[in-house]
Amino acid sequence: MPPKKATEDVKSNVVAFGRVRKNLKMGCVGLPNVGKSSLFNLLTEQSAAAENYPFCTIEPNEARCAVPDLRYDFLCDLWKPPSMYPAYLQVTDIAGLIKGASQGEGLGNAFLSHIQAVDGMYHIVRAFDNDEVLHVDDSIDPVRDLSKFFFHFIPFRASFIIAEEATVRKAGGKFKMNPLFPSTTTKIREMLEKDMPVRDGQWTSAEIELINERLQLITTKPVIYLVNLTMKDYLRQKSKYLPLIAKWVTEHGGLPRDIVPFSVEFEEKLFSMKDDATKLEDFMKDIKVKSRLEKIITEGFTKLGLQYYFTAGEKEIRCWTIPKGCLAPQAAGAIHGDFERGFIKAEVVAYSDFHDLCVGAKSMAPVKAAGKYRQEGKTYVVQDGDIIHFQFNVAPKK
Structure with a gap:
């Protein structure tokens, strides 16, 4: 034998x-005053500052929420x-991105390090008109805001910030280039030039390991697009912005299921009545929609793999x-x-x-x-x- x-x-x-x-993390990202901190507070029942001015959030707030x-x-x-x-989902509230961030303006450098520290993104997009809530560009245009985040910051600053380090690897007293590096970076450049995130490419296990180890690309992180509507639009499940947002997302590697419409205004209304069951029941009896917080949590957990x-x-x-x-x-x-x-x-x-x-x-x-x-x-x-x-x-x- x-x-x-x-x-x-x-x-x-x-x-x-x-x-x-x-213990992977989802980060709440987007432009200032789109509802990031308000959503973070609702998800985690915390009291992070959520004021009506840019950079209300400076250092990231971190908390966890139970997965329903x-x-x-x-x-x-x-x-x-x-x-x-x-089970718990770890969530981080990250400061808003502004013009010039990729050159280090505002909180650009800090933003880069904060977003690299999370494993997936809730990209909150403002799709509501409200003169009392400031917008950094003084007008509401969700597609412009999506493009600003994707083009202005991620492809250039984040994707190749440490690429030079990966070109050589010391072995046996000599510097030797990783044989996969040239072909991998060529594929990355081609994808970014076509406005496609790296996560949607066809990659071998060895290429994925190289990217994970050396490149740390932000466009490999999974994204869920959370569209913040007015309570009126959310209740009637219609918005003039939603078709435009859906078109942009699908053209840039996303899927329809990656888009979750919700309303901070509606969620805060429900939260204010959480201790009064009768009042909450009266409010909800004629409403055909329900809270999206559970869906946001479970989708984030699933997106992280x-x-x-x-x-x-x-x-x-x-x-x-x-x-x-x-x-x-x-x-x-x-x-x-x-x-x-x-x-x-x-x-x-x-x-x-x-x-x-x-x-x-x-x-x-x-x-x-x-x-x-x-x-x-x-x-x-x-x-x-x-x-x-x-x-x-x-x-x-x-």
Whole structure:
């Protein structure tokens, strides 16, 4: 009988632009006075300054908001454990961009570093007329504002700010150019010259790793376009600006689902009534639309390439955030590094199977009887909403 092969670590199979980790951030970006800080406050229930003048926000405000999920609510209601932990989305409120920022004017240099520190962007676009709310260009034109952000700042300053560093790499006492660098940067230039973000190109895993390691391009970050409407336009679900915004977004690499119309005015109205259920019910009974905050949070979480699995039991219900495509050992590592190192197997049931088969009981017995409770090894790709129990063996440290 041949000897057993030595156990090999299974590497993560996640290949994506940006950092591969669980605590990724969405940044609220855009021009001044478009509703960034007001939205940030609504999402996170904070009290960040949101005044009617440019650069009200200087240093980024950071907070987190719980990711809404009916699956998590069901598990919590079923077990009613003493400890319950939802998934969270990290959100950063970044100062507004103005003309000349790419040359360091205003908060341009700080803006660059702040936006490079986040992993995805909520690009808030103003699509409402209000003489009492200042606009840096003294007129409302969402397409102009989108173009200013995309063209004036990102392609030139951000995309190649450290490209020179990537041209050479010291190896064996000699300077050697990464062989992928010339072709990769050529593709990047061609895309930017066509007004297309780098994230929408066709890239190999090696090219993605090079861009992540050396270039740190802002146009690789995923974007959700949040269109801030008046409450009147939001309630009637119409705006003269929306078709123009949709046309611009789709022409620059975006998809229709990347556009989320909402209204800070409407959301603040709802928030002001959150402690008066009767008043809120009266206000909402004849309204056909609802709050978009939950959609904004879940879309942001999804855009970052994140998902989570559940651990469930009498003591605790918890969501564990992981990158999409994560293998079982790395998913176990989200709980503790020792779990990844000593991974043996994962006992898994899909949430939908548990929901349909548990018949209101906490027991896994009916799930097992139906053959839906299974054992998975190191190569299992964890699915969003899996309920998992890990088995591991941690050798004592020498």
